[in-house]
Amino acid sequence: MSGDQNNSVPLRVDGVVKRFGAVTAVGGVSFEIQPGACFGLLGPNGAGKSTLIRSIVGRVRPDAGNVRIFGHPVNSAAARADLGWVPQELAVYPLLTCRENLEAFGKYQGLHGKTLDGAIAWCLEWAALEDRAGSPVKTLSGGMKRRVNMAAGLIHRPRLVLLDEPTVGVDPQSRNRIFEMVEALRSDGTTIIYTTHYMEEAERLCDWIAIIDHGQIIAQGTKETLVAQSFGSRSSVTMHFGATRVDLAAWAAARGGTAEDSVVLCSVEKPAEIADLLEAASREGLEVLDVTLQRPNLESVFLALTGKELRA
Amino acid sequence: MIGAILQTSFRALRRDRGAFVMSFILPIGFFTIFGFVFGSMRGSSTPRVTVLVVDEDHSDTSRALVRGLLREPSLDAMTHARATKENSSPADYTAATAEAAVRSGDAPAALIIPAGFGANPIAFGPGGQRATFQILHDSADPVAAQVVAGMLQKTVMTSLPATMATMGSQYFDREIGGLTPEQRKQMELGLARLRQQQQQDAPASAGGQQGQAAVSSADDQSGMVAVHVRDVVGEKKKSPMISYYAAGVGVMFLMFTASAAGGSLLDESESGALDRVLSARVTMTTLLAGKLIYCALLAFAQLTLMFLWAALVFHLDFFSHIPGFMVMTAITSFAVASFGMLLASVARTRGQLGAFSTLIILTMSALGGSMFPKFIMSDTMIKVGYFTFNSWAIEGYQKIFWRDEPIRSLGPEAAVLVTAGVVLFLLARWFARKWEYS
Incomplete structure (x- = not known):
């Protein structure tokens, strides 16, 4: 495959293996995501999902295999610029305001000046947080905190976004708001990796789903394909x-x-x-x-x- | 029910290592340090006062007194500087070199035995003809002059028996009217024996009769020898210990601040923010360097506030020493910030950080002179204290604020603190690898 073709693939995971002592958390996972897709990654607890996600964002060094983002190795400057990660935890500074958090994470991504100001304005609008921009994060509701958490991961407008259980612990109304944010991203052509424990979210948002268990991708495809593979038409x-x-x-x-x-x-x-x-x-x-x-x-x-x- | 509560509490304590350390090891550790500092004060390792002895009389009597002072267990008396590789036989102190040594902090006091002492060594009671000793004193150590003056009186009594008897006889002749020829012959025989003993350096009795009360004022004419105490360091300053404790207490709390600020790394690690930051374009070295600079600036501001407060409330002459203060505060802040980074990168949880930093900081502060002044510590404890930031920082600030020494004199302190800061930061970076990748 030529370099140009590689660069058009938002994410290519190739034979990734990660062991922790005697435990194989990820045992040779390979897949790739097409541009503009919303890729659902599902798996029970302990399936190796978190290790795979951390390999994709460069926080885990695989023992074998590699991960490429738009053709670039993970942890390269280009890959970091193209990837936005929204972790499951509320990984923001609780004492800082929404705007200050976005400013901090924007600077960590190398944004400055008007570019940074524009990115902050876009994020606040996208997350519907303009009227709470000056509020410390710790004073926000659970749903708003989730939205700040998402916005901080997208401040640099990445082409590939990894959303790790973005709706954990939020009420149905906030969840709908988050769905709308994800759908807005999709309509912009952003490629999304989405993990969730809520099946209805995967069914609503994802057009391609992979199921991981025991460190292996055991099935993947569209929802209809997966159902047909497992149950036929009955x-x-x-x-x-x-x-x-x-x-x-x-x-x-x-x-x-x-x-x-x-x-x-x-x-x-x-x-x-x-x-x-x-x-x-x-x-x-x-x-x-x-x-x-x-x-x-x-x-x-x-x-x-x-x-x-x-x-x- | 109460049994269940007790059981739960003890189980939780057993599994919370930080709390366990705080509950048992910290008090024992502290008790041990205080025991070493204060418990040894009655034993043979009693902190000795260093005194430089200058003999300007060069008589047999003054030489006997010098020998007596050198044997005095409560004094670390020296007639010349310690031999070094460069100077294997240093010259005896003169009044000028001894004063310079006191000014530079080599010793808290110098004793000048005046010319004419041998001719008129002692007098009984107030008045009488006698030479006046001088004690040159660094008033940062408020007890040194008093100890030296007291030990001088004692040594005169215990190391100059022939002189005492001779002067007693003269006093007797003058006040009573003299002895019969037979009595005088007997006394001369006794005096001859005493002179022989005085020349043979009979050991002084450490547990013998104490001398008269030590001086309580600059001039004391009430003892057998007259003593004049002159402050040669800090004579115009109002409170000798203000700069000492501004530095001592300041550094102690600086370390707590640095530890807490460094602990933000642990908070960010637990919240996931650290992972997110490191997945952006920030490297671990950049992140640690940023945190180090933040801690150092915070420490700088804290120390500045502390010294400004000392100037405002205790009249510390801050504004005449700003360049020296800036140098000392910059290097101290850097070293302390690196220390905070290291503690945070070694600890695995906030609880661990709290326990270990409390233990280490309080121990360093006790040994380094932040809690009690160095002049009450034994030599060994003072040497151990050189392994702490507190000791070096206090010494540097004392040079600036107490002894009015120039900035170039801060070389040793700067070398130690900067080197320690660099080494600790490199260690912190090494330990921080745990946050980089799984």
């Missing part, structure tokens, strides 16, 4: 029955499903097949209390692939 049906002497486990097994207590889980190719299930139940004299049809989603994919709930 939907799950949950049936609740009243008290009965019929062997529900055998009844469910005969229809490719499972039973636990008075609940049977099956799958159907088409919704119309539910009528067949209801008729079969009626023939056996089973009392159907409730029937639910559910299309598989990312949560189902995550559960199926990792065996864990995302927020567990």
Whole structure:
């Protein structure tokens, strides 16, 4: 691949391995992100997600492999200028005002003078914090602190932004505000890496999703692709029955499903097949209390692939 | 219920190493230091007063007195400077060289045995013909002159038995009317023995009769020998210890400030701000250098305020010594700021930093003279104190404010503090690698 082609790829992770003693946190991860994409990185706790993120931002030195940002090695001046990192923690100075924080992080990124003033003004507007620009961060609400935290990572207008769980601990209204900020970035053509423990965020914001577990990317693709890879086109049906002497486990097994207590889980190719299930139940004299049809989603994919709930 | 509370509290204490250190090791460490400083005052390692002895009489009597002073356990008497590689046999002190030595801080006092002492050594009671001794004194050490004067009276009594007897006999002849020939013959025989003993340097009795009360004023004519005390350093200054404690207390709190300011690195590490800063275009060396300069400026401002306050409230002559003050404050601030950086980079948590910095700073301050003056410390303790910033900083400020020495005299202090600052900063940088990469 030529240098020009390399420079057009916002992020290329190639065979990254990181070990801590006997523990392999990241075991040979490779992927790349296309320009303008919003790349969701999902994984249960302890999957190696944080180590991978810290490798991308240059805070962890991989034992093998490399990370390139727009073709430049991590920690090069060019890579640092192109990458904006919004850490999960509120990594700002609590005693400084919003404006002072943005000024500090802008200077750390090498901005000065009118460029810095313009960047601060853009960040305050983007984060809807203009009216709180002079307030010390510690006096702000949780949602506002999150927005300052995000703005500080984008003060130098990077082309690639890594948002590490930006909505942790914020109320639904603030979360929506943050979604709007992320969508505004996307519409500007910024490439985004987004990690979250909230599946609905990934479904709403990300057009490409990678699932990491045990230090490996175990699946990646669009939401639809991932669902199709895991479940095909079938939907799950949950049936609740009243008290009965019929062997529900055998009844469910005969229809490719499972039973636990008075609940049977099956799958159907088409919704119309539910009528067949209801008729079969009626023939056996089973009392159907409730029937639910559910299309598989990312949560189902995550559960199926990792065996864990995302927020567990 | 109370048992559960106790159990929880003790478990928490056991796992909080900082608090554990503060609770047990710090008091014991401090007690030990105070024990060394004050506990030794009655023993053989009693802090001795250094006194330079100048014999202007050169008589047998004055030589016997010098020998007695050299044997006196409470004095570190010297008739000449210590031999060095460059000068293996230094000349005896004269009044002028002894005064210069006191002025430069080599000794807190010098004793001048006047010409004519041998002819009229002592007198009983006030009045009477006798030579007047001079004590040249650095009043920064308020006890030295009194100790020297007292020990002089004692040494005269214990080291000059023949002189005492002879003068007693003369007093007897003059006041009572003299002895019979038989009595005089007996007394001469006794005096001959005493003269022989005086010439043979009979050891002085350390536990013998104490001399008369030491001088309490500049002139004391009430003892067997007359003493005149003259302050040759700080004679026009109002309070000898103000600059000492402005420096001593200032440096101690400077170290606390530097430690706390350096601790912002730990705060930023815990909040994640440090990671974010280092992921920008800031290197660890740049970050540490920035923090060092901040700490040093803060320390500079603190010391300046401290000395201005001393000038305002205690009439310290600050404005006549500004160049020297600037030099000393700059190098002291740099060294202390580096020290703060090192503490912060070694500690893993704020709790650890608080415990270790308290332990180290209070220990250094106690040994270095920030808590009690050096003249009450033994020689060993003073030497140990040279491993502290406090000692060097105090010495430098004393040179400027007390002895009115020129800036060039600050060479040793500048060399030590600047070197220490550089070394500590390099060490801090080395320890700070833990924050660079995982």
